Amino acid sequence: xxxxxxxxKGGTGRxxxxxxxxxxxxxxxxxxxxxxxxxxxxxxxxxxELGSAVRAHPGGGVHSYLQGRTAEPVRLDVxxxxxxxxxxxxxxxAGRLCLVPGDVGGGEFPADEAVxxxxxxxxxxxxxxxxxxxxxxxxxxxxxxxxxxxxxxxxELRDVVTRWLVFHRWTRQHLxxxxxxxxxxxxxxxxxxxxxxxxxALEGRVRYVRAAVPGIDLPExxxxxxxxxxxxxxxxxxxxxxxDAELTRRSGKLxxxxxxxxxxxxxxxxxxxxxxxxxxEDVLMPQIANRETAEAFQDLxxxxxxxxxxxxx
Amino acid sequence: xxGASDDGATLVMxxxxxxxxxxxxxxxxxxxVAELLDLVPGERVRTRERPVPRAVSPDTLYGVDCPLVTxxxxxxxxxxxxAARACVVGGRVVQGSTRGVLIAGGDRRLPWSHYxxxxxxxxxxxRGTAADVATRFLSSRDPESLDPGAVSxxxxxxxxxxRLLDHRPPFxxxxxxxxxxxxxxxxxxxxxxTLADRELRTLRLTIARTAQATPExxxxxxxxxxLHDWLLTTVPAVVDSACGTxxxxxxxxxxxxxxxxxLHLWMPGTDTPPGLGEIWDRLEARPGLTRQWSACVRRVRxxxxxxxxxxxxxxxxxxxxx
Amino acid sequence: xxxxxxxxAVGPAADWVYRESSADLRTRAVPYSHLSVELGxxxxxxxxxxxxxxxxxxxxxxPWAATARSLxxxxxxxxxCFLVDDYFTPFSSPxxxxxxxxxxxxxxxxxxxxxxxxxxxxxxxxxxVAPLLLARLVEEPPVGTASGTRPPAAESGWLCNGVRSRxxxxxxxxSTATAWxxxxxxxxxxxxxxxxxxxxxxxxxxxxxxxxxxLAAVWQMLRLGLLRDRGEVVLPPESWEEDAFPDRWDxxxxxxxxxxxxxxxxxxxxxxxxxxxxxxxxxxxxxxLDHTAADPVALRQVAERSEKEGLxxxxxxxxxILYAFTAxxxxxxxx
Numbered sequence: 001x002x003x004x005x006x007x008x009k010g011g012t013g014r015x016x017x018x019x020x021x022x023x024x025x026x027x028x029x030x031x032x033x034x035x036x037x038x039x040x041x042x043x044x045x046x047x048x049e050l051g052s053a054v055r056a057h058p059g060g061g062v063h064s065y066l067q068g069r070t071a072e073p074v075r076l077d078v079x080x081x082x083x084x085x086x087x088x089x090x091x092x093x094a095g096r097l098c099l100v101p102g103d104v105g106g107g108e109f110p111a112d113e114a115v116x117x118x119x120x121x122x123x124x125x126x127x128x129x130x131x132x133x134x135x136x137x138x139x140x141x142x143x144x145x146x147x148x149x150x151x152x153x154x155x156e157l158r159d160v161v162t163r164w165l166v167f168h169r170w171t172r173q174h175l176x177x178x179x180x181x182x183x184x185x186x187x188x189x190x191x192x193x194x195x196x197x198x199x200x201a202l203e204g205r206v207r208y209v210r211a212a213v214p215g216i217d218l219p220e221x222x223x224x225x226x227x228x229x230x231x232x233x234x235x236x237x238x239x240x241x242x243x244d245a246e247l248t249r250r251s252g253k254l255x256x257x258x259x260x261x262x263x264x265x266x267x268x269x270x271x272x273x274x275x276x277x278x279x280x281e282d283v284l285m286p287q288i289a290n291r292e293t294a295e296a297f298q299d300l301x302x303x304x305x306x307x308x309x310x311x312x313x
Numbered sequence: 314x315x316g317a318s319d320d321g322a323t324l325v326m327x328x329x330x331x332x333x334x335x336x337x338x339x340x341x342x343x344x345x346v347a348e349l350l351d352l353v354p355g356e357r358v359r360t361r362e363r364p365v366p367r368a369v370s371p372d373t374l375y376g377v378d379c380p381l382v383t384x385x386x387x388x389x390x391x392x393x394x395x396a397a398r399a400c401v402v403g404g405r406v407v408q409g410s411t412r413g414v415l416i417a418g419g420d421r422r423l424p425w426s427h428y429x430x431x432x433x434x435x436x437x438x439x440r441g442t443a444a445d446v447a448t449r450f451l452s453s454r455d456p457e458s459l460d461p462g463a464v465s466x467x468x469x470x471x472x473x474x475x476r477l478l479d480h481r482p483p484f485x486x487x488x489x490x491x492x493x494x495x496x497x498x499x500x501x502x503x504x505x506x507t508l509a510d511r512e513l514r515t516l517r518l519t520i521a522r523t524a525q526a527t528p529e530x531x532x533x534x535x536x537x538x539x540l541h542d543w544l545l546t547t548v549p550a551v552v553d554s555a556c557g558t559x560x561x562x563x564x565x566x567x568x569x570x571x572x573x574x575x576l577h578l579w580m581p582g583t584d585t586p587p588g589l590g591e592i593w594d595r596l597e598a599r600p601g602l603t604r605q606w607s608a609c610v611r612r613v614r615x616x617x618x619x620x621x622x623x624x625x626x627x628x629x630x631x632x633x634x635x
Numbered sequence: 636x637x638x639x640x641x642x643x644a645v646g647p648a649a650d651w652v653y654r655e656s657s658a659d660l661r662t663r664a665v666p667y668s669h670l671s672v673e674l675g676x677x678x679x680x681x682x683x684x685x686x687x688x689x690x691x692x693x694x695x696x697x698p699w700a701a702t703a704r705s706l707x708x709x710x711x712x713x714x715x716c717f718l719v720d721d722y723f724t725p726f727s728s729p730x731x732x733x734x735x736x737x738x739x740x741x742x743x744x745x746x747x748x749x750x751x752x753x754x755x756x757x758x759x760x761x762x763x764v765a766p767l768l769l770a771r772l773v774e775e776p777p778v779g780t781a782s783g784t785r786p787p788a789a790e791s792g793w794l795c796n797g798v799r800s801r802x803x804x805x806x807x808x809x810s811t812a813t814a815w816x817x818x819x820x821x822x823x824x825x826x827x828x829x830x831x832x833x834x835x836x837x838x839x840x841x842x843x844x845x846x847x848x849x850l851a852a853v854w855q856m857l858r859l860g861l862l863r864d865r866g867e868v869v870l871p872p873e874s875w876e877e878d879a880f881p882d883r884w885d886x887x888x889x890x891x892x893x894x895x896x897x898x899x900x901x902x903x904x905x906x907x908x909x910x911x912x913x914x915x916x917x918x919x920x921x922x923x924l925d926h927t928a929a930d931p932v933a934l935r936q937v938a939e940r941s942e943k944e945g946l947x948x949x950x951x952x953x954x955x956i957l958y959a960f961t962a963x964x965x966x967x968x969x970x
Contacts, residue, residue, distance in 0.1 A: 029554070031485050060456070070456065071463030071782055077511075093557065096487070121470045124480070128336055128473065131485050156473070159480040355767035355864045355930075360657040374928050376776035394773060394928070395782075424822050425775040426951045429928040456781070463782035 002123055002160060003304055004148050006137040006188075007167035008181040009174060012211040014167040015136050016275040017265055017297070019047040022134050023078075023277045024301035026097035030131040033075070035122075036062060036102040037137045037144045039109065044136060045101050047275050049084040050076050054101045061103035065122065066115050066147070073100050073122065086279050095131070108138065111147040119151040127160050132304060141186060149188065153196035163310065164188070164206040165262060170213045170247060179254040182206060204312035207262040209300065214267045215292075262309060263300040268293040323522075324497035325443035326531055327450045328412035329462040330539035333488035334547075336473055338481045340404035340574055343368070349477050350399055365580045366403055372396040374432050375411075375464050378422070379457060383441035384448045391415070391446075391459050392422055396433030399468045402540055403578045407472055409465035410539075412532040415443035433528065435459070447494035451515040462490055483570040486547040487512060491539035495531045497522055502591050506538075514542055524588030533584040534592065541581050541602055548575060549609045556616050565620075572613065579606055662866045662932040667940055668712035671858040671902035672700055674745055676718045676909065677736065679726040686735055693743035696908045699959045700745060703906045712898035714748045718854060721884040722754040723847070729880035729887045737893065748897035749872055755889030756853040757845050759870055765845050767862055767869065768853050769834070773928050775821050795831040796922045797821040832919035848919035852927075855920060855956055857890075860901030860937065861929045872900045903941055903948045904955045911960045924952045 005018045019034060026032040036044040045054040054061070057074045065073040078087055078097040100122075111119075126133040137144040152162045166188075168178040182188045188206070193199045251257050270278065270289040278297065282289040303309050335341065341349065343360065346368045350358045356371030374394040381391045397411040418436025428436070437443060450459070472478075493516040503519040516538060520526055526534075548571050555568040581603060582593045596602050674696050681688060704713055717740075719732060726732075733750060740747050757765045769789055777798045797820040820827035834849045856862050862869040873888035874895065881887055890900065909917065929952065941948045949955055 031487075071460060072466060093554070120474065124336070124473045125466075125470065127480065128333060128482060129485050129487055155476060156480070159478075354763060354770045355862070356770070357660055357865050359660065361655050362657075363653075363655070374773045375782065376773055377780050377782065378776045378778050379781040392776075422822060424925065424951075426925040426927075426953065429773055429926070430934075430950050432928050432931060457779065458781060460782040467782075 001131065001305065002127065002133045002135060002152070002162045003165060004135045004137055004145075004162065005165045005167065006142075006145055006181075007139050007211075008177040009169075010139045012139075012167040012169055012174075013265065013271060013275075014139070014211065015044055016047050016271055017167065017209065017211060017300070018134050018136050018165075019044060019275075020277055020297040021301045021304070022097060022132070023279075024298050025132055025304065026078075026095045027091065027093075028301070029093055029095050031095040031098075031129060033096075033098045033100060033126045033130040033133045035100040035126070035133060035135045037135050037148070038102060039063060039138050039142065039144050043275075044099060045076075047277060048076075048078050048099050049082045049087070049276075050078065050099055050101070052083065053081040054104060059103065061101045062122075063103040063109070066118050067109065068114060068118065075100055084277075086281055087277065096129075098130070100126070108143050110143055111150060115147060116150050116154065119147055120154050120156055123151060123157060123160070141181070145188065146191060149192045149197065150195045153192070162205060163304070164202075165209050166206060167209045167211050168256070170210055170244075172247065172250065175247065175251055175254055175256060178208070179256060183255065200312075205310070207260055207310070208256050209262055210264040212267045212271075213264050262303045263296060265296045265300070266290065266292050323444065324495075324526075324528070325415045325447050326412055326495045326528055327415065327447055327459070327461065328410065328493050328532060328535060329465050330408055330410045330491045330493070330536050331462065331465040331469055331488055332406060332408045332491070332539045332543040333469065334482050334484075334486050335401060335405055335407045335478065336480045336482050337478045338483055341401070341477075342404060345477055346401045346404050349472060349475055350401060352399065352471065364583055365578055367584070368401050370399045370468075372398050372432065373468070374429075375467075376425070376428070377413075377435065377459060379459055380455075381437065381446050381458050382449050382453060382455060383445040385441070385445065387439070387441050389437045389439035389441045389446060391435045391437055392418065393428045393435035394432055395435065395459075395461055395464055397461075397464045397468050399472055400536055401472075403574070405574050406540060406543065406578065407469060408536055408539060409468035409472075410532055410536050411461035411464040411468070412528060413459070413461060414528050415446060417443065444496050444498075447496055448517070450494050451492055451517055462492065465490075483574075484551070484567045486550075489514060489539065489543045489546055491516060491535060491542060493535045493538075494518065495520060495526075495535075497524070497526060502595075504592060504595060506596065514539075518592065520589065524586075526586065526589055530586050530589065534586075534589055537581065537584045538592070538596070541579065541606075544575060544579060545602060545606060545609075547571075549605070552609055552613055552616070556612070568613070576610060576613075579603070660866060662863055662930065662936070663868050664936045664940075665860045665868055665871075665901045666899040667860060667937065668714045668898040668900075668902040669904070669946075670703060670707050670711065670713045671900065671905045672703055672713060672715045673858075673905065673907035673909075674700065674715050674717050674740060674747060676720070676913070677732070678720045679724040682726055682732065686739055689736060689739035690742055693740045693745055695961045697743040697745055699908045699961070703957075712902075714898045714900055714902065715746060716749040716751060716858065716900065717747045718751050718753055719884075720753045722752075722757060722845075722850065725884060728882040729884060730882050733880045733893075746894060748892065748894040749890055749900050750893055751854070751857075751870075751890045752884055752887060753850055753854075754884070755870055756850040756857070759889040762864060762869075764862070764864075764869060765849060765853050767864055768849070768856055768923075768927065771927050771929060772923070773926060775926060777821065792835050792837075793831055793833055794923060794926060795829065796925070797823070797827065797829050799831065830918060830922050832922055834923075846919075848916045848923065851913075851916055852920045852923040855905060855924065856927070856929070858900070858902060858905045859952070859955060861933045861952075863930050863933055903937065903946065904957065906957045906959075908959045908961060911962050914960055917958060921953045921956070924956070927952060 005014055007014050015038065022032045022034045034044060045051050053076045060070055060074040062073050064070045075098045078099060082088060123133065135148065137148055151157065166178055166182060168174040180187060189199050189203055192202045268290050278289045278294050280294065343366060347358045347360055350368050350370035353371040353373060358368055358370055360368040374396055376394055378392045380388045382388055393413065395411050395413045397409065400408045400410060412433060413435040414433055415435050415437055418438045420438055437446060490512055491514045495518040497520050499522060500519065501521050505517045507515045509515055516535060551567045551571050555565060582590065585593060675692055707713060717736060737747055755764065772789065772794060797818060800816055800818040818827065818829040820829045832848050833846050835843050835845045838844050857870060870889045872890040872892040874892045875888065937948060
């Protein structure tokens, strides 16, 4: 299975969320590959703390591979190469977790037939060895999305299950922009149809992830942190609740409602300061990260293959 | 291009074999395999039914012109063609195999047609013998130097994209790479088989001239070693994880695939001509491939027996008394 | 394209052999003349110019054919052939064309042993021919190619003898732009004659149309006896037993033996007398053949046969092909 992750705007925590989903999934025993297609700013290596490993292979990343400068992109095994102690040495029962990085200093580039063919080769090669391949695409109407749509329309990828996760924050601006990215002119569905996808089927493979959602009602003792509503006057709390309700209504109208949302990631202080993988140790001892965050990541990881959540409505 | 019977000339070869699972839910039938491997119009796929079904595609040539490092650290230039082919064993395991015979060349690059007269031959210009280069080849990490592995990967990629396949492999084992070098010389047999990391293995061979090995036979031998190494890398890992799961948790999907589709492929030495049989003798002595395999197979059987016992117990416990 | 057609199950001194027929691969051998002389190549514009033009053509060709015969030496087997275009612009019919051509040749003292249809170089009787040569093309690697995995000419439809000036790499955003670099003929001494030959084009209905140079290269390989299709001979000449030739080209065998006493169609060397307008085409043919890895078994068969006769055949394919270019005053360009 190949899962593409994108968003209209930056700042949704897409990359760090996907990295955490990949991590959780690998813990359950599946082999997982994470491909950094964020051509404008490939930074996944930071989340996995693979900086030196990536620097040891200059010109060996996805950019160089797609443009024909190298025969194969490098695959970095997180368990053995990460600079973070907690990730070293794979846990019993965990599958492989590999990063296919972008090139340091690489930028965006347009696709042609040769690029698409190499991309198809890469996706198939990963599908052979990895049960789940997460592809982190650049935000907005990018060449990366174009390449992804064009490649997955090719006949050799017809049998491979491909799914799309579109990330957005919980604000009116994000909701509108996200709906436009998916449904409007030159959006994902239209461009997908242009390259040969069947539009309804493609839409059925898209789900949304609400990212960095501030909690309003969570009592302080559960999180250990002041909730967003803490210290507010009752009128302010009422106003926030009304906002939330309005956003919920709006999301339904725009086609981003609960039924097509795969999950919600709460706003987490750790991730606001540092983009990293949240391990179970981080949640339990000491209690640095929120339990809810880890649970949200686990839920998303499970949701990737929970067929009931992907049924077309 | 002649084989080892060249008087006074040693035969030096390098190559790389990549082995993985064919991207199909079930093993392919023989006709489908022949169609899959029909990669070169006008050439024929070679197939064999016994003892294990194996089919080999015709060769495709790839031109190269790149540096190579010798044992002493000097650089030579390699110009010529690598010969690559794909094999499918049991309709289940796919291999991309690339080889090149290294010989001494002149000082300059000659017209391209010269290199096409000897397919699969790479000429070395510069100071350093072919044997020096072969030694260094196995440990080379230089991305610019000769890369038969990339050509093997291209062969496998060609098969992967075939419409004939349903692209739903039953499980996702790791691929393995076997980088090899062979020198045919006056002296007797010497060799080293190394597991460099989880994916890469190296095989260094020195063979006596009396073995009369041809380049194609050497390549077939390395493909055979690579296949069995892949089986030994893949199957015990599946068995480990199946045996390691707690009672009641077990999902035996992967184990089932291994039992149904992979166990019968263990047949070392099939493609080895009599003169090269010594290699298998050595591998069976150290590390003892078949010994490990047999232990693994026994473990599978015992585990299944144990599981059956557990199921019977659970069944009996679930039934109401009387 | 195996370097050896050997069966791994047989050892050097085996008293027991196990064989499977599907692993047994044999390549048929053919007999060879010493020289194959092409007396002409007929296109529609040549035909519509009338029998006089044909006679003038053969009158020009005759002295060259005689020279070739004397240069080849005494008691040499020499066969002649003639090619008719029924691929690019089919015209008339065998019943009309063949007797006319044979008469015109006879007037100049020439005899046509074999007559071939150009479309046969593309495909014949449902069997593909041109793809056999395409499969044997191996592109020349530029310096610094460690694995030669760039997409081959078989996909792009173009074959060149060096490095093209256009970069294969799409420009990246915010990268330093590269200056234009001219193309380069690989292996040139100082200066380049860079050739980029089109091997085929795609018609509007999706059909592939092979180019004149590519079919001409196939034609040379046929005459040299180096093409095999799964071990079988490609387009063996056939006799036409009936009195009248058919009225459609596709009813005629791909290669017809007009002279029952002719020496073999295949030869160690070829010699072709062509109008100068074909010079660029034949240059492209030589580029194609310089990038052809011929079937090693077929090459070995030629070498063995010629050695038995005490002859040395050059190993390079393009050294087996000779030309004389003449000008018969035709106005039209190539097809």
